[in-house]
Amino acid sequence: MGLKRFTTGVALAALLAGSAYGQSAPTGPAAGSLNPAAEQAPAAAGAAAAPEFDLADGIIATVNDKIITGFDLRQRMLLLIATTQVRPTEENLPAIQQQALNALIEQRLQDEELAKFESLKVTDAEIDQEIADMATQAETTPANYVAFMERGGIRADTLREQLRTEIGWRQLVGGRFNSRARVSRAQVEQSMRQLTAAATKPQYLVGEIYLEATRVGGQQAALSGAQQLVRQMVEGAPFQAVARQFSAAPTAARGGDAGWVVQGTVQPALQTAFDQLQPGQLSNPIPVEGGVYIIYMRDKRDGTATSLVSMKQIMVQAPESASPADVAAATQKLEAMRAGLTCDNILQRATSERGVLGSDLGEADVANLAPQFQQVARSAEVGTVSTPVRTPLGVHLLAVCGRRLGGPEAPTYQDIEGRLRSQTLAMLGRRYMRDLRADALIEYK
Structure with missing residues (x-):
C-alpha cells in the first residue's frame, strides 16, 4: 500500500454526454491529467466546513483485540471527504462509510504487524x-495545510497517525519483499519487445478507477458506488484524488494513472469505451466480471511511434540490368549460407565467401530504411536472418539484431525496470494484506 498523496485540486469540469461511454471534454485542465496546474492550494478550495452526519461514539468494530470507535470512523470519513472532495450525500454516504471502515480495519492490521518489527520505527x-x-503539492505551507484539515473537523493527530502507519507499511513491504521484487534483464527486455511490437497499434493514455464487488458489498453496490463517484467528479471531485482513495486497482497509489494502454490488451467492454471516448472525457460506470470500472481518457495516439532497429546484411551484387539467371544464382548462393548465420557471425562469413559483401547497417528508424528492408525490420524476430531480399543493388540477407522504441516519449531500460519492480511490490503488498485480513478476527458491533 503506497503512501497516498493528498491533493485538493480543482474539479473535472465536464458534463455528461448522450453517449453511454462518455461525457464532454472539460474546458480547462482536467483533474484526471497529470498537469500540476490542475491542482490548487487548500486555501483556494473554499470553506472547509465539516459535513453534517452523526455517528455514535461507541465501538463500531474490533480487529483482533483492537477497537474502532465511532469517533475513529467519523475522523476517517472526514479525511476521505477532504482529500477526495467527494461531497457527502444521502446516496453516497454509505459508500464513504464503508470505504472509511475498510481503511481503518487495514490500518489496525498494519499497526499490529508493524509492532512485530522493533527496528521499524x-x-x-x-x-x-x-x-x-503534500503541502508543496497543494502550493501552500505545512501549517496552512494542517489548518485546512482542522477546519474540516480533522484532528492533526488523525492525519499524523495515518501517515505513520502508511510510511511504516511501505517500508515493511519494501524491505520484506525487496529480493522477490527484483526484475531480471530478461523481464525488462521482454517488456521492451512488447512495447516495440505495440508501437504501430492505437494506444490510449488512461486513468482508471476500479471498484471491486467483493470489497464494497456486491456487484450492484459497486455499480451504484461508481455512479455516485462519476456524479461527484462531474460536480468537482478531482479524478486523481478519488482514484487514490476508492480504487482497488494497483494504479490507485498513482492516482489511477494506468499509462499508455495498447489496443486489444484489455477486456472487450473497456476496449469499446476506449474507442468511443475522446481525450478529456470521463466514462460512465463500466461493469465487468468482479467489479466496475470508471475510465478517464487523458489522450490517444494512432501508433506512429518511432521504431528503431539494428541490422546487419550481406549481399551479392546484381544490378537491375542483371539477367534472371544471375539473380537466381545470387539467391541460391545466399540461401545456401543462411542456415548457419547469426548476428554474431554474419559479417565474418561475408569475408570468407567470394563475391559476397557484408556491412553493419547500425541502428536506424524503420521509416528511413529502403522500402524492401522495412517489412523485415518491422516483422522479423530479433536474432533471425531473413530470406533473400531483392533490391536494385542486388540480393541481400538481413539480420535483425535489435529493436526498440525511439523518440522523446520512449521509456528507458531504467524506466521499465522501475515500473516492473513497483508493480511486483504492489502485488506482494496486496497479497500480504489479504493474508492478514483472512487470519484476523473482525467483529462488527
Whole structure:
C-alpha cells in the first residue's frame, strides 16, 4: 500500500454526454491529467466546513483485540471527504462509510504487524516531511495545510497517525519483499519487445478507477458506488484524488494513472469505451466480471511511434540490368549460407565467401530504411536472418539484431525496470494484506 498523496485540486469540469461511454471534454485542465496546474492550494478550495452526519461514539468494530470507535470512523470519513472532495450525500454516504471502515480495519492490521518489527520505527521527522511534501503539492505551507484539515473537523493527530502507519507499511513491504521484487534483464527486455511490437497499434493514455464487488458489498453496490463517484467528479471531485482513495486497482497509489494502454490488451467492454471516448472525457460506470470500472481518457495516439532497429546484411551484387539467371544464382548462393548465420557471425562469413559483401547497417528508424528492408525490420524476430531480399543493388540477407522504441516519449531500460519492480511490490503488498485480513478476527458491533 503506497503512501497516498493528498491533493485538493480543482474539479473535472465536464458534463455528461448522450453517449453511454462518455461525457464532454472539460474546458480547462482536467483533474484526471497529470498537469500540476490542475491542482490548487487548500486555501483556494473554499470553506472547509465539516459535513453534517452523526455517528455514535461507541465501538463500531474490533480487529483482533483492537477497537474502532465511532469517533475513529467519523475522523476517517472526514479525511476521505477532504482529500477526495467527494461531497457527502444521502446516496453516497454509505459508500464513504464503508470505504472509511475498510481503511481503518487495514490500518489496525498494519499497526499490529508493524509492532512485530522493533527496528521499524517511523520518526516524527519523517511524518513532518510527508506533510511538507503534500503541502508543496497543494502550493501552500505545512501549517496552512494542517489548518485546512482542522477546519474540516480533522484532528492533526488523525492525519499524523495515518501517515505513520502508511510510511511504516511501505517500508515493511519494501524491505520484506525487496529480493522477490527484483526484475531480471530478461523481464525488462521482454517488456521492451512488447512495447516495440505495440508501437504501430492505437494506444490510449488512461486513468482508471476500479471498484471491486467483493470489497464494497456486491456487484450492484459497486455499480451504484461508481455512479455516485462519476456524479461527484462531474460536480468537482478531482479524478486523481478519488482514484487514490476508492480504487482497488494497483494504479490507485498513482492516482489511477494506468499509462499508455495498447489496443486489444484489455477486456472487450473497456476496449469499446476506449474507442468511443475522446481525450478529456470521463466514462460512465463500466461493469465487468468482479467489479466496475470508471475510465478517464487523458489522450490517444494512432501508433506512429518511432521504431528503431539494428541490422546487419550481406549481399551479392546484381544490378537491375542483371539477367534472371544471375539473380537466381545470387539467391541460391545466399540461401545456401543462411542456415548457419547469426548476428554474431554474419559479417565474418561475408569475408570468407567470394563475391559476397557484408556491412553493419547500425541502428536506424524503420521509416528511413529502403522500402524492401522495412517489412523485415518491422516483422522479423530479433536474432533471425531473413530470406533473400531483392533490391536494385542486388540480393541481400538481413539480420535483425535489435529493436526498440525511439523518440522523446520512449521509456528507458531504467524506466521499465522501475515500473516492473513497483508493480511486483504492489502485488506482494496486496497479497500480504489479504493474508492478514483472512487470519484476523473482525467483529462488527
